[in-house]
Amino acid sequence: MLCAAGGVVSGQSLAGRWVGSVQIPEFSLPLVIDFARDNAGEWVGSAILPGRGIKGAELREIKVQGGTVSFAIPRALGGLTLRGRMSGDALQGEMNQAGNAAPFQLRREGEAQYEPPRRSTSIRKEMEGEWKGSYELLGYPRQVTLKLANEASGAAKADLVIVGKRVNQIPVDLVILDGDFLLLESGATQITLELRHRGSGLFRGTFVQGPFEAEVELRRGER
Amino acid sequence: MSVQRVCALLLVLAVHLPAQNMFRGGEQRTGVLRAQAPRQFHRVKWRFATGDRVASSPVVAWGVLYFGSDDGNIYAVDASSGRQKWKRATGGPVPATPAVVNGTVYAGSYDGKFYALDAASGAVRWKFSTEGERRFEGKGLHGWQPRKQTFPDPFDTFLSSPVVVNGVVYFGSGDGHLYALDAATGDAKWKFQTGDVIHASPAYANGTLFFGSWDSYFYAVDTASGKEKWRYHAGEDPVIHNQQGFQSSPAVVDGVVYTGCRDSNLYALDAATGKEKWKFFNGGSWVITSPAVVNGKVIFGTSDTSLFHVADAATGKELVKKQTKAYLFSSPVVAGDVVLVGVLNGTLEARDLETGELLWAFHTETSKRNAGWALTSERKINGPMLYPSGWREAGPAGAHRQFSNGAIFSTPLVHEGVVFVGSNDGFLYAIE
Numbered sequence: 185m186l187c188a189a190g191g192v193v194s195g196q197s198l199a200g201r202w203v204g205s206v207q208i209p210e211f212s213l214p215l216v217i218d219f220a221r222d223n224a225g226e227w228v229g230s231a232i233l234p235g236r237g238i239k240g241a242e243l244r245e246i247k248v249q250g251g252t253v254s255f256a257i258p259r260a261l262g263g264l265t266l267r268g269r270m271s272g273d274a275l276q277g278e279m280n281q282a283g284n285a286a287p288f289q290l291r292r293e294g295e296a297q298y299e300p301p302r303r304s305t306s307i308r309k310e311m312e313g314e315w316k317g318s319y320e321l322l323g324y325p326r327q328v329t330l331k332l333a334n335e336a337s338g339a340a341k342a343d344l345v346i347v348g349k350r351v352n353q354i355p356v357d358l359v360i361l362d363g364d365f366l367l368l369e370s371g372a373t374q375i376t377l378e379l380r381h382r383g384s385g386l387f388r389g390t391f392v393q394g395p396f397e398a399e400v401e402l403r404r405g406e407r
Numbered sequence: 408m409s410v411q412r413v414c415a416l417l418l419v420l421a422v423h424l425p426a427q428n429m430f431r432g433g434e435q436r437t438g439v440l441r442a443q444a445p446r447q448f449h450r451v452k453w454r455f456a457t458g459d460r461v462a463s464s465p466v467v468a469w470g471v472l473y474f475g476s477d478d479g480n481i482y483a484v485d486a487s488s489g490r491q492k493w494k495r496a497t498g499g500p501v502p503a504t505p506a507v508v509n510g511t512v513y514a515g516s517y518d519g520k521f522y523a524l525d526a527a528s529g530a531v532r533w534k535f536s537t538e539g540e541r542r543f544e545g546k547g548l549h550g551w552q553p554r555k556q557t558f559p560d561p562f563d564t565f566l567s568s569p570v571v572v573n574g575v576v577y578f579g580s581g582d583g584h585l586y587a588l589d590a591a592t593g594d595a596k597w598k599f600q601t602g603d604v605i606h607a608s609p610a611y612a613n614g615t616l617f618f619g620s621w622d623s624y625f626y627a628v629d630t631a632s633g634k635e636k637w638r639y640h641a642g643e644d645p646v647i648h649n650q651q652g653f654q655s656s657p658a659v660v661d662g663v664v665y666t667g668c669r670d671s672n673l674y675a676l677d678a679a680t681g682k683e684k685w686k687f688f689n690g691g692s693w694v695i696t697s698p699a700v701v702n703g704k705v706i707f708g709t710s711d712t713s714l715f716h717v718a719d720a721a722t723g724k725e726l727v728k729k730q731t732k733a734y735l736f737s738s739p740v741v742a743g744d745v746v747l748v749g750v751l752n753g754t755l756e757a758r759d760l761e762t763g764e765l766l767w768a769f770h771t772e773t774s775k776r777n778a779g780w781a782l783t784s785e786r787k788i789n790g791p792m793l794y795p796s797g798w799r800e801a802g803p804a805g806a807h808r809q810f811s812n813g814a815i816f817s818t819p820l821v822h823e824g825v826v827f828v829g830s831n832d833g834f835l836y837a838i839e
Contacts, residue, residue, distance in 0.1 A: 208779055208780050209776055209777055209778050209779070209780070210776065210778035210779060211778060211779035211780075236795045236796075237795050237796045237798075237801075238795070261791040261792055261795065262789075262790070262791030262792075263791075281780060281789075281791075281792065282780065282783035282784060282787075282789050282791070282792070283783050283784025283785060284777070284780045284783065284784050284789075286780075322646060394550045394552075394797060395547050395550045395551070395552055395554045395646070395647060395797070396550075396646070
């Protein structure tokens with residue numbers, strides 16, 4: 185039986201900071217993993233890949249069975265899965281990426297410095313509903329329709345549609361309100377909307393996609 | 408058929424089929440070789456080691472292969488044995504394909520000089536200094552950041568290969584000029600200025616040179632006067648400079664010029680007027696490969712979409728489309744009923760000319776080692792491992808890792824049933 189919430193397996197705890205590397209052919213990939221338990225006693229974790237621009241990537245599907253540990257890092261290098269065996273302060277096994285497999289070795293180095301993933305926040309009531317606007321990129325106009333709502337969990341969700349030469353439904357992963365600043369992020373498209381609520385039915389801000397930036401203005405549509 | 412008739416037929420073929428002493432088989436750059444490629448892979452006959460990447464494509468004359476290496480040398484290697492006959496050092500990498508005419512080897516180098524060497528000994532007959540080589544570059548190139556930073560383009564992998572016609576050698580340069588030099592003395596006859604780097608190789612037909620520049624124009628220039636006959640304006644990309652410029656070398660057949668472009672089109676232009684006859688759009692994917700033209704068909708490949716295309720030469724209508732596993736920068740050549748093309752995942756593919764079906768594939772040893780997981784387990788380009796970031800040196804460094812994995816940029820050559828091709832692992836391979 186998998187003991188995802190068990191915490192201690194065979195007298196060993198997974199908790200801590202684990203530091204080591206993956207031995208990819210002709211290349212050593214440094215890896216830092218933090219395992220901790222959340223308030224419900226479930227295993228949570230985050231990953232750092234030094235030199236790869238990855239800090240605090242969320243661990244998913246953490247499973248512990250006997251001395252075997254497996255987990256995934258979906259937002260690192262196109263998706264990583266690791267499966268290994270823990271023995272005291274050593275954890276070693278195999279990492280998979282894009283169908284390739286290579287051995288990894290990690291050693292525990294002190295307490296976990298777990299970094300919780302960013303989560304969507306709630307938004308203010310007057311921000312809910314439909315917003316419409318446009319921006320211009322490379323000489324072409326784009327029409328934007330944004331629908332914002334708070335879900336039962338308290339976190340906001342966003343439906344974003346951008347119409348240029350074709351209709352693009354943009355999957356939004358994060359909606360974060362900080363004061364009057366509203367941030368929307370889409371990991372799949374690398375699109376970010378950084379908006380400031382100006383009151384009286386107006387958002388102004390910036391559309392960003394990689395090196396492309398454009399000013400955008402959204403006005404209240406249907407509630 | 409009598410022996411005499413066979414001999415006569417062979418003589419006719421020898422006269423009418425292109426030679427193999429210049430890039431793409433000859434001055435019209437049709438990509439059609441005077442040879443039959445094997446329809447089955449048997450073995451690597453030999454491989455010749457150089458000190459760096461071999462993006463140059465081999466040519467052959469009198470049983471000797473000539474090619475350049477990024478180790479700075481121009482090589483002459485016996486085609487039968489794979490033994491070096493001579494090497495001649497230049498002052499920079501040589502990712503250009505030589506031309507061999509009348510006992511002289513002509514090739515440019517990244518040192519900004521153009522060399523004429525004795526084909527038998529490698530001795531320098533003359534060398535000519537251009538205004539200097541450089542790679543195409545742009546601010547925020549390919550979306551790399553910072554946006555105001557100028558990046559040299561690591562995908563600008565080749566130098567212009569010369570065409571030699573009627574005692575004059577023509578080639579493009581990173582200084583933006585197309586040069587015409589006396590082939591015997593190296594004296595300049597004229598130079599034609601464009602707005603940016605010329606690393607595509609000029610093609611020749613009926614007193615006219617055809618070539619593209621990274622300034623987004625394709626040119627037709629009179630060989631006698633060096634004057635422009637016409638120019639064609641292709642796509643531009645003023646923000647990230649990704650969708651612009653001619654890196655593909657043209658083919659000229661029956662009054663039509665065929666050329667790929669980084670604006671993701673393959674163009675068919677009227678050779679007399681420059682008027683567009685048709686264009687084949689590839690959805691944002693570069694056409695770096697130089698098209699091969701045979702039997703009313705145009706054969707070319709794409710980069711990001713990694714497609715092998717055969718289109719009708721008259722209409723541009725697609726006839727065959729096959730998926731390869733990685734970018735195509737190497738140009739397809741037709742050798743009998745086989746099409747050969749290199750792939751950036753370190754594969755040499757042989758395809759049936761009629762159907763486009765894969766006949767056989769050869770993988771370089773370096774690519775099989777898959778250093779740094781540059782490839783997925785399916786031998787596709789492993790983008791997340793290569794390009795984890797678009798900032799500062801990450802883009803060029805990712806391209807370096809991608810190219811260092813035994814990638815094949817070189818265009819294959821077939822001679823006496825043996826396939827010769829260079830690889831970025833530093834070897835020239837002989838495959839039969």
